[in-house]
Amino acid sequence: MAKLSIQGLDVQGKEVLMRVDFNVPLKDGKITDDTRIQGAVPSIKHLLDGGAKLVLCSHLGRPKGEAKPEYSLAPAAARLGELLGCEVALAPDCIGEEAAAMRASLEAGQVLLLENTRYHNEEEANDADFAKQLAGSADIFVNDAFGTAHRAHASTEGVTHHVSQSAMGFLMARELEYLVGKLENPEKPFLVIMGGAKVSDKIQVINSMMEKADAFLIGGAMANTFRKAQGYEVGNSRVEADKLDLALEILANAKAKGVRFLLPADTRVTQEFKEGAETKCTEPYEKGGETPEGWEGIDIGDVAIEEFVAEVAKAKTMIWNGPMGVFEMDSFAKGTRAIAEAMAANEGVTIVGGGDSVTAVNKFGLDDKMTFISTGGGASLELLEGKTLPGVAALTDA
Numbered sequence: 556m557a558k559l560s561i562q563g564l565d566v567q568g569k570e571v572l573m574r575v576d577f578n579v580p581l582k583d584g585k586i587t588d589d590t591r592i593q594g595a596v597p598s599i600k601h602l603l604d605g606g607a608k609l610v611l612c613s614h615l616g617r618p619k620g621e622a623k624p625e626y627s628l629a630p631a632a633a634r635l636g637e638l639l640g641c642e643v644a645l646a647p648d649c650i651g652e653e654a655a656a657m658r659a660s661l662e663a664g665q666v667l668l669l670e671n672t673r674y675h676n677e678e679e680a681n682d683a684d685f686a687k688q689l690a691g692s693a694d695i696f697v698n699d700a701f702g703t704a705h706r707a708h709a710s711t712e713g714v715t716h717h718v719s720q721s722a723m724g725f726l727m728a729r730e731l732e733y734l735v736g737k738l739e740n741p742e743k744p745f746l747v748i749m750g751g752a753k754v755s756d757k758i759q760v761i762n763s764m765m766e767k768a769d770a771f772l773i774g775g776a777m778a779n780t781f782r783k784a785q786g787y788e789v790g791n792s793r794v795e796a797d798k799l800d801l802a803l804e805i806l807a808n809a810k811a812k813g814v815r816f817l818l819p820a821d822t823r824v825t826q827e828f829k830e831g832a833e834t835k836c837t838e839p840y841e842k843g844g845e846t847p848e849g850w851e852g853i854d855i856g857d858v859a860i861e862e863f864v865a866e867v868a869k870a871k872t873m874i875w876n877g878p879m880g881v882f883e884m885d886s887f888a889k890g891t892r893a894i895a896e897a898m899a900a901n902e903g904v905t906i907v908g909g910g911d912s913v914t915a916v917n918k919f920g921l922d923d924k925m926t927f928i929s930t931g932g933g934a935s936l937e938l939l940e941g942k943t944l945p946g947v948a949a950l951t952d953a
């Protein structure tokens with residue numbers, strides 16, 4: 556079902572609440588990659604040029620209902636101000652009297668950013684009263700937060716019940732158009748590369764993605780969960796203990812369906828989780844390799860890199876979500892870089908999605924070599940799985 560677009564919407568003098576995904580990576584309070592902020596700028600400019608009183612809202616990280624300063628959107632407000640060439644005020648909270656007063660004093664063509672919606676547990680609980688407060692006096696809601704469209708939260712779903720129109724922003728439209736259109740009939744072999752840290756969410760899409768994909772490469776913390784499920788010692792590695800049965804089910808399912816499903820043959824491990832730490836590769840698991848007590852898997856190993864790179868070279872269409880390792884530290888970035896380079900060298904369709912995966916590709920200077928960069932990781936996987944994203948479903952039909 557087509558959804559209302561911001562194109563042609565009359566916003567002159569009206570208060571518009573727009574959900575953006577400003578969940579950007581930060582290091583020591585500084586934004587390390589602003590792709591998601593840049594992605595929202597066309598919609599923001601369009602609405603401001605149209606005379607909207609624009610109120611932006613977003614989450615950042617997972618502060619779990621507490622107003623922790625390290626999860627403040629202040630750096631995002633500053634960066635957006637630089638991109639727009641004007642000051643972007645930040646309301647100290649997303650609801651409450653002060654935010655309401657700041658919203659009321661907006662003039663046509665002015666923009667305000669509300670503080671992190673996840674400072675309140677009601678956001679993720681999609682609490683109706685909280686959503687009503689967030690909607691405030693806005694009559695129009697716009698969702699341009701593709702990266703969060705797979706969440707049915709107050710700021711993505713709940714607010715739509717408290718405004719008269721809910722429209723799709725340009726970034727959201729562009730992402731849906733590409734990812735749904737391009738991946739309907741992907742040229743084969745179609746390879747899915749998964750890794751990263753959000754294992755409990757993302758492992759759940761694998762079974763249904765096997766209907767479409769010919770092969771999977773699994774790295775990152777997700778690989779640890781599979782290796783643990785197979786009975787290997789994984790030391791201090793990050794593991795999702797309640798997903799071990801699902802991991803085994805996925806392995807059995809792949810075998811039954813004849814889908815290639817590659818786990819890293821070996822793992823790069825460390826005793827110290829810090830930049831410059833010493834690392835080593837385990838022996839391949841087939842030769843009895845394991846991650847010893849006191850060590851932690853932080854990247855795929857060298858044998859795995861070789862096998863994965865060969866697999867990428869064979870694929871004609873590939874989507875990658877989730878870094879192979881803790882690429883933020885150069886000592887743990889080898890596997891992620893190798894996958895990024897192999898994809899960049901592939902002449903087929905190369906899609907990279909996810910806040911952190913895209914950050915990695917940008918860090919290696921390879922973004923221009925990819926066919927499509929998506930701001931959504933979990934969102935693009937759920938879309939690929941064939942799901943209707945709740946943040947999209949809630950918008951007004953065109």
Ligand SMILES: Nc1ncnc2c1ncn2[C@@H]1O[C@H](COP(=O)(O)OP(=O)(O)O)[C@@H](O)[C@H]1O
Nearest residue numbers: 751752753775776877880881909910911912932
């Ligand atoms: N083996 C690992 N152990 C712990 N964290 C990991 C491991 N491999 C990757 N990561 C982390 O995963 C994070 C990204 O995961 P995720 O948010 O799921 O990906 P994306 O943002 O691309 O969708 C990165 O910050 C990276 O440091």
Ligand SMILES: O=C(OP(=O)(O)O)[C@H](O)COP(=O)(O)O
Nearest residue numbers: 578702703909910911931932933
């Ligand atoms: O960063 C995000 O997703 P991603 O890590 O899958 O790219 C989105 O902002 C969603 O965040 P969430 O997974 O905490 O709901």
Ligand SMILES: [Mg+2]
Nearest residue numbers: 909910911932
């Ligand atoms: Mg992420």
